[in-house]
Amino acid sequence: MALAGLTRPWTDRRAERTLGAVASIVLVLIATMVVFVLAKAWPSFAHNGLRWFGGGGNVDDQLKAIFNSPADPNKYIYTLHAWPLLYGTALTTFLAVGAGLVFATLAAIFIVEFAPPRARAVLEPVVRLLAAVPSVIYGLIGILVLVKFVGEHLISEGRKASVIYVIQLSGSSLLVAVVILTVMITPIMIAIIVDALRSVPRGWVEGSAALGANRWRTMWTISVRVARPAIVAAAVLATARALGEAIMLSMVSGSVGFAPNPLDGLTFFFEPTRPLAATIVDNAEGLSVKPFGQTIYAFAAVLLVSSLFLSLGGWAAKQPLKRYAVRT
């Protein structure tokens, strides 16, 4: 019966159901992911309450204590104040997205409006190339070239000595992390912003030009303003990408659970940090230790929930664009 059904041509009704069932796999998967990760992470949150998100103590020492907790389930140690990691994540992400946003907008305007045709022909593959380079290669260049350069030439001995009792400056720093992260996320933003700038209704641009506004004015006051939702959407998508970048950041950010202090002036940029995603990679071997694994899953849960909200935010930001039939 079932076999005969397979050999006969499908009826439309059946095809629709089968295809729909396959399509719903994605939803099942997301639901499973949220449930499983949150359930696994729960003990870590439950033991610390809201203090989980707060500061206090050395986060690396706390992680070590959790890793070495006694085998008796009643004596598991969960105490963790993850603020330095959260702060490191926010810092790298927002600095990179902020820098990338300006950079990407200018580059997109250049590609759409000011680039000579030949430059445009070069820039399009360049953007794709930068988007395609694997993060581990960015990390490799970062750790072998930029970190070395920053450590040897940009950080003076005096600067190293000034904070030696708090933290060691080696070149693996916020600065290198942000610079490379910016390069990594800019192509995504450029692609989206270029699409939006290109689909600004032609009449508006021409109208502005007819009123005597020059090309820069037209671009800046009409096109960029119309494309604002796309710029927001680009920033949101880039934030999601920057938030989840693990390998590159674990290679160049210094891998110390330290919160860089803006009050240190310029030294701030040379201080190491370690975002959440990089913490997960660095501690992957400890996953089998139960309380430690649960703590690591708590980090993953924070990332997962943030990226869920960012997906929602990106979707909401793109809605106004539908008016101009921009597909992003």
Added chain:
Amino acid sequence: MATATPPSVPIHATPPPRVVGVSWRRVDRVGVALCWAAGLLLCAIAAAIVIFMLIQGLKYLKPSLLTSHPVSDTDQSKTGGFLDPLIGTLLLTVLGTLIALPLGVVTAAWLTEYGRPAWFARAVESGIEIVAGTPSIVLAIFGLLIFQQHVFSFLSFTAQGNAVFGRSFLTAGSMMALIALPLIFGSTREALNAIPAHVREASYALGKTKIATIRRVLLPSARTGIGTGTALGMGRIAGDTAIVVILLGATLQLDPEGSIPALRTLTGTGGTLTSYVYNNSPAGEGNAPQKAYAAAFVLLLMVLALNFAIDAVARGRRTRWSR
């Protein structure tokens, strides 16, 4: 996520003069100058990366590295090459694509051709977007959690004490599929949307059912788009490290597990070029920058080929739907 920006018709029917006007205000000139600077900086960064990797790659890459197995040793001259990671990358890419391709194409076909009820279609659409936005490190750690359940013990191996290891090519491949899925889905949907309605109507008029139309008319016409998405997805899989480190074990050599000959490698752990680069960089245990550069060069070539070669092949083959 689509980074391809096809050259479209310029906004201006008759382009205004290309020179910056003499009468422009200073602010405007500064703006244009900044745009030029951004564009040139972008080119400079790309050129620096490519040239630097090319120099390092040519300096350290020897044919013997590609054909010899990696060995763990403190003496760098004895650590061998990266044949195993290379095979690992190929294997994992193929596995991930094999899972992602049917899933992505079927989902896209359902969404564009059926898509009922509408709320469910929208949910699936945003579901794919959520998958695209989920960091690969979270996917990796979720995969570990899922595949350590006893139901999935056949995908990896079971250690003493009845604990499922959860790390293998099969488990890593299925999580890798999620990374490629949004790209395959996106470009398939775009290709299907680009097929005009009259093509479908012609097929219906010949008495074809909807599913037959999809299979015999629409998907064949969309194969360029499907191919492009697949290539982009493969590039993404080949370049991902987090899943390899967590779900594949990131071992130096392929370690087959189990007793069935052909499946042993698939259920065993291994490493890929990305994990090889990571482990040989100063961040990992190996600390052999030359090997890391050589492997990174090979990896970069693979990823760039996947991103650009398909383009060149597909360029002439786009179906045109003019009447």
